[in-house]
Amino acid sequence: MWRLPLPEGTETPTLMTMDKKLPEQEVVRQVYKWRDAEGVLQYSDAPPPEGVNVDVISVSNKTNIIQSVPTEKKEEPQVATGSPRDALPPETRKTLEDAENKDxxxxxxxxxxxxxxxxxxxxxxxxxxxxxxxxxx
Structure with a gap:
């Protein structure tokens, strides 16, 4: 377990204690989403006033809210051996050598x-x- 280093004799307060375990069964809750009169997006577990255009979202404790994005497996880059010049095209290598001779x-x-x-x-x-x-x- 990782702990934040604190001066000796300093006690850290307990933020939250729980007497029970987290629920094992699935719990589905309703969340209401709407825009208020000023156009600000609102979320609530209680329904908004009548006449407001509302979206109802069901949230489960068994659902991963942040879905992973599938990634393509990339090939490992090959480590170059020899001189970096060997990787250059022939015309580039010739131009580089000519420039070195002139400079x-x-x-x-x-x-x-x-x-x-x-x-x-x-x-x-x-x-x-x-x-x-x-x-x-």
Whole structure:
């Protein structure tokens, strides 16, 4: 049995006690469903006033109110083995390989990019110094 953890010495109140067992035989009850003058849907175990359009629903204690929905048995997905590229169509695989070859950054290109970035940084630092001199800084 699962219990909610409570501080020591705390007693939980009993919400409901029953002297009898739940009924074993089927018990059918009538529930009345109608809309009132404001259009609000009403449910009651007592009939509504005369002249109201009412639906009578019979409810049994032996009936499962929430019916299960039949589901189709799904096949277990197969676990892929090998490279994910193997699952791609040939033309997609070729396009991917071509894109990788074009986007590969060579060592020389990487060094050139670093030199260009340093040159831009030096240019910006020089410009900031000039702006500070103009502003009296």
């Amino acid at each position: 590969t950054l060579s060592f020389e290109r990487a060094l050139n990019l670093m030199d260009e970035a340093k040159a831009v940084r030096d240019l910006m630092n020089e410009r900031n110094k000039q702006l500070q001199q103009v502003n009296g800084g």
